[in-house]
Amino acid sequence: MDLLLPPLFPDLLLDLLSMALLIGGVFLGISGAVGVIRFPDFYTRVHAAGVTDTLSAGMILAGLMLQAGFTLVTVKLAFILLFLWLTSPVASHALARAATHTGAKPVTATSGEPSSSN
Amino acid sequence: MLYFLSLFAVLFGFWLLLSGLWDHGLLLGLGLISSAFVAWIGTRLERPGGDGFEPGMLLRLPRYLGWLLVAIVQANIDVVRRIWDPVAHPISPVTGRLPASQRTRLGKTLYANSITLTPGTVAIEVSDADVLVHALSREAFDDLAGGEMERRVLALECGAGHPAGHRDGEAQG
Numbered sequence: 001m002d003l004l005l006p007p008l009f010p011d012l013l014l015d016l017l018s019m020a021l022l023i024g025g026v027f028l029g030i031s032g033a034v035g036v037i038r039f040p041d042f043y044t045r046v047h048a049a050g051v052t053d054t055l056s057a058g059m060i061l062a063g064l065m066l067q068a069g070f071t072l073v074t075v076k077l078a079f080i081l082l083f084l085w086l087t088s089p090v091a092s093h094a095l096a097r098a099a100t101h102t103g104a105k106p107v108t109a110t111s112g113e114p115s116s117s118n
Numbered sequence: 119m120l121y122f123l124s125l126f127a128v129l130f131g132f133w134l135l136l137s138g139l140w141d142h143g144l145l146l147g148l149g150l151i152s153s154a155f156v157a158w159i160g161t162r163l164e165r166p167g168g169d170g171f172e173p174g175m176l177l178r179l180p181r182y183l184g185w186l187l188v189a190i191v192q193a194n195i196d197v198v199r200r201i202w203d204p205v206a207h208p209i210s211p212v213t214g215r216l217p218a219s220q221r222t223r224l225g226k227t228l229y230a231n232s233i234t235l236t237p238g239t240v241a242i243e244v245s246d247a248d249v250l251v252h253a254l255s256r257e258a259f260d261d262l263a264g265g266e267m268e269r270r271v272l273a274l275e276c277g278a279g280h281p282a283g284h285r286d287g288e289a290q291g
Contacts, residue, residue: 028194028198031198031201031202032201034201034202035197035198035200035201038201038204039201039209041211043211043213043240043252044209044211044254046240046252047197047237047238047239047240047254048197048201048237050197050234050235050236050237050238050240051194051197051198051201051237053237054190054194054235054236054237055190055191055194055237072135072138075135076135076136079132079135079136085235086231088235089230089231089232089234089235090231090234092234092240093230093231093234093240093241093242096240096241096242096252097242097243100242100243100250106211106213106252107211108211108212108213
């Protein structure tokens with residue numbers, strides 16, 4: 001890493017960039033949690049959890065990759081991200097499908113249900 | 119045989135990257151044996167080719183993934199807005215069926231997975247001709263109904279010049 005870039009560049013700039021990514025990822029994770037509490041029913045909460053699954057995890061892992069540099073650790077972090085993005089939609093889909101099959105009715109905008117109850 | 123070899127190569131590469139042990143003879147040998155064993159099991163599990171995979175898809179994949187990444191970031195921003203500022207950006211949940219014109223099981227799986235991977239839309243049920251979608255907002259549903267993602271998955275599946283290719287894997291479940 002240090003051999004490829006001018007000496008001043010990597011430490012400061014990479015640290016700042018990875019810090020920004022980590023902070024952004026943590027903010028998105030908290031947003032997902034707030035959404036899970038705030039949204040009215042199961043199906044809408046799945047969407048909030050999706051924020052945590054996709055961009056929050058991606059930004060945190062990208063920030064950690066910048067800290068690890070060109071090492072095997074970065075490769076493993078990339079594998080974690082790859083498998084997370086492959087499996088989390090499968091889990092969300094299985095949950096939503098199971099909810100439909102057991103008869104959970106989604107709150108819809110036109111049905112007049114108060115969206116803050118539940 | 120080609121399926122066995124490519125599966126074996128991918129598995130052993132994965133094993134090498136996870137272990138990081140490049141120069142230990144015994145462990146390398148054990149890794150080779152276990153990769154070959156798992157690849158052999160893989161050839162017996164399911165006949166390759168029935169699900170619609172073709173090597174050209176790997177060339178078209180990066181382009182689709184780049185587009186999907188942008189779509190995911192945009193969808194995340196939209197959902198986060200609706201979480202923190204429900205007054206200015208209210209939710210309006212919608213459920214509806216959208217056509218899925220992909221020809222193979224693999225194409226339909228890619229489409230449904232992409233729908234679920236973008237926050238704000240979840241694929242609930244996939245059938246032969248369409249997919250049941252739940253969306254957090256009317257806007258997200260209409261955006262998906264516009265069909266750009268469907269068209270792009272179809273292009274990924276068939277390429278631009280193969281209008282009638284690959285009928286063998288047509289949805290079986």
